[in-house]
Amino acid sequence: MAGWQSNPVNLIRVSSEKNVSPITKRPAVKRNSSKPKAPRPARPSKPFENQVALVTGGSRGIGKAIALELAQKGAHVAFNYFRSEAEAKRTEVEVKALGVECLRIKAHLGEEEKIKALFSAVEKRYHKLDILVNNAASGVQRPALELESKHWDWTMSINAKAPWLCAREAARLMPSGGKIVNITSLGSHKVLPFYFSVGVSKASLEALTRYLAVELAPLGIAVNAVSAGYIETSALKYFPNKEDMLAASRETTPAKRKLAVEDVAKVVAFLCTKDAEMIRGQTIIVDGGFSLTI
Ligand SMILES: NC(=O)c1ccc[n+]([C@@H]2O[C@H](COP(=O)([O-])OP(=O)(O)OC[C@H]3O[C@@H](n4cnc5c(N)ncnc54)[C@H](OP(=O)(O)O)[C@@H]3O)[C@@H](O)[C@H]2O)c1
DSSP states (O other): OEEEEEOSSOEEEEESSTTBOTTTOSBOOOOOTTSOOOOOOOOOOOTTTTOEEEETTTTSHHHHHHHHHHHHTTOEEEEEESSOHHHHHHHHHHHHTTTSOEEEEEOOTTSHHHHHHHHHHHHHHHSOOSEEEEOOOOOOOOOGGGOOHHHHHHHHIIIIIHHHHHHHHHHHTOTTOEEEEEEEEGGGTSOOTTOHHHHHHHHHHHHHHHHHHHHSGGGTEEEEEEEEOOOOSGGGGGOTTHHHHHHHHHHHOTTOSOOOHHHHHHHHHHHTSGGGTTOOSOEEEESTTGGGGO
């Protein structure tokens, strides 16, 4: 009779018939007990194990989803926030719950000194950086003729200048190479209502992506961008035409479902893997096909 019995370590199948295989009922092949057991095949490691990622604007929305996706895949995650302290603290707890380290830093990306301090904090804790995601963005939702010079400067400094300054700081912490992913939007090449300043800043960010892809390639750093369709994050509440935007995307997205923050995060993560090594300077559109219809 064969049956399940417990031993101190495992449950093992044992046979009462000596030298008979409990599975085949054929005489068991005698094993040389002195022979070392073959090691079990290793559990596939997470792609970003022991890597360090910095996600700007990781406190909420798309940045938070990216932070969680990279953490899920094994990266220690540093992120900055600007105003949302409570949400940033929640994100920190959620990242740590995935079994990796998290460094939460308050930093306004419109100031070069604050950017330098952000990277100093990452350097002090981890001494390196493998992944930078330039996700944070801000802007003033006005048509071109109503926009003031200070609005232009604000938007461009956070959405275009900061990603360049962050990339410059990141390159310093990536002596063995790394990945940079910039988050952009359809307004870089489509004309959208109330989107003048942000659209122009995103066009600049996409050009920056191409330049950095070439200029940082000799350092082993791959640079790409991910462009998202409309997603209902808190960013949308500043758009007077928010309901129209969401209705358009709901009605005409060929993929027939709402775009989610996780859809963007997964593509960002893919661009940070070795499998994406030959994608350089590209802007990958993640919108379920929505932009094909507008
Ligand atoms: N939502 C969409 O439909 C959509 C579509 C296409 C592309 N995108 C792009 O995706 C990215 C994230 O968008 P989202 O919708 O997730 O935005 P969001 O919910 O408004 O989050 C923006 C993030 O950026 C941070 N941030 C804003 N201003 C900052 C500053 N001056 N310094 C430092 N951090 C700052 C915010 O920090 P605090 O919370 O602490 O202020 C927050 O973490 C942006 O690049 C956006 O252009 C969004």
